Amino acid sequence: MKKIALFLAVAISIVVVSCKSDDDTTTTPQNVNVAFTFTQNWDGNNITNADYETTVYTNAHGTDQTISKLDYLISDITFTNSTGQSFSAEDYNLISARNGTNVNFTPDVQIPTGDYVVSFTFGFDEEDNVDAAYPDLTSATWGVPTPLGGGYHYMRLEGKFDDGTPTPANYAYHTIRAFNTATSTPFDTSFEVTIGSVTVSENTNVEVKMDVSEWFINPNEWDLNVLNSALMMNYNAQLMMSQNGTTVFSLGAVTQ
């Protein structure tokens, strides 16, 4: 069965390739890819590699903190036009901000030029958050152990904070699908971010900014002295982080 399918796929692709003539491209409108760049800032100050572990930020609660690691996953970037028609490759991108891995990402979908509202999912929604389903993410130890609800991390934000003792304390602000370990009940804490309207032309690049300070502000002013680690197993903390996340992203520069 597999072999037949494979043969058909090969055959079809040969046919498709050979049937495509130059004329087609002049009559149908040109479809294009859209590139994205993910940047990070703390209340407007860009966070660059040199800032990790060194620059001290004061969060809304008044606690001094540094950042060691900032990795996050976004998925299902979607372009919706004025008629409500939407386009999405339904793919995902794991960004490691500190060393710049995957800060540039082009979803695997070609769309007609024009005006769109652009949105994406922070993390994975329920449909996509399937345990061990993505070998590249699993290989990157991005998974969430099954007893903690399975699926994948959405974000790992880690660093140190001043807890008033002579040496700094550690925090691991990890966001995942909330999971009540006592009752084994999951709750989807991924969220959709509508980033804004973008005019897509042939070489469009969209900057998506993350203001890291927003994770600590509203609606839940975050006290790292209370909530600093073992947050994956903390159902309420996951809900609070998800709420705080909704104001974290914004549209940056759009270049054509």
Next chain:
Amino acid sequence: MRYGVLICLLLSIVFTSCKKDDEYIATPMPLSIPQLFAEKLSPPIIPGDNPQTREGIALGRKLFYDPILSGDGTQACASCHNPQNAFSDERRFSIGIDGLEGNRNSMPLFNMAWNFSEDFFWDGRAKGLENQALEPVTNPIEMHNTWEQATVSLQATSDYPLLFSNAFGTENISKELVVKAISQFTRTLISSNSKFDKHLAGEAELTTSEANGLAVFLDESRGDCFHCHGDPNTPIWTDNTFHNNGLDETITDRGLGAFTGDPRDFGLFKSPSLRNLAFTAPYMHDGRFQTLDEVINHYSEGLVYSETIDPLMKTISEGGVHLSENDKADLKAFLLSLSDPSFINNPDFQDPN
């Protein structure tokens, strides 16, 4: 079936047309990828210019065990990478041919094709297995030879020129071909048959203690080991990246930082796999711990602060989370369930000479 034949024909046309006429190809022998690895992980890393072949692997195995590569003909790779120790060294520091001792514990060798970052050594200073294998031969505290001398010695033997010819199509022995052959062999060192693997395959049952140990390992407020050493979905049991796990207040061996020069990397070492711990004592980059109990006590109550300590290390001011004696014993039982006796005794991996 007819379609299968057709596809083969198609493929062979493609291959034939791409193949240069003068290229010698030995007998292909792809890695046998364990089912669990194939299901969960990205494919293993095999450089395009060094495919696995029967002749290459056999040659690499012979070289790995042959002291001919060392300056005085007394030391082989296997002298510090003993199969009975999962290709590690039971001595805290290995001793080179001149009787000199290093300051790092030898590393076990297995599942290295799944080191997706391809950073090798405790400090990540070698990129890729082939590059890694260049080092021990010339390292003055290890085999202390020159590559020129090593290849001349090999060329002068009665058997190696033919073996290189069979593997690579040339009798001209070069260091590049030596490390290619060795790497083909070391890529075959796959460990995937521990009790825990059998448990995942439904062929073995964990004891209550082992099962609770796994729970401790995965519990963020107790072990929280999984962020760096993986979980049952990551059968390599390491993230293959670099951390400071709170061993020293004052960093003497800078680890990754000695290689990158970045003070933020001082004291960071590669997370080792937790497979085969039953065979790989002593532990840590400097072999400071003789037993797993010492390792577990370290994580439980022995953590000390230094500037680069990993944020995942908790309650450092109290030395750690203070596991109960029961949890410690169970954690140890679980860790030992990741050991794979069939790996150290695999006849394909032993000395062929």
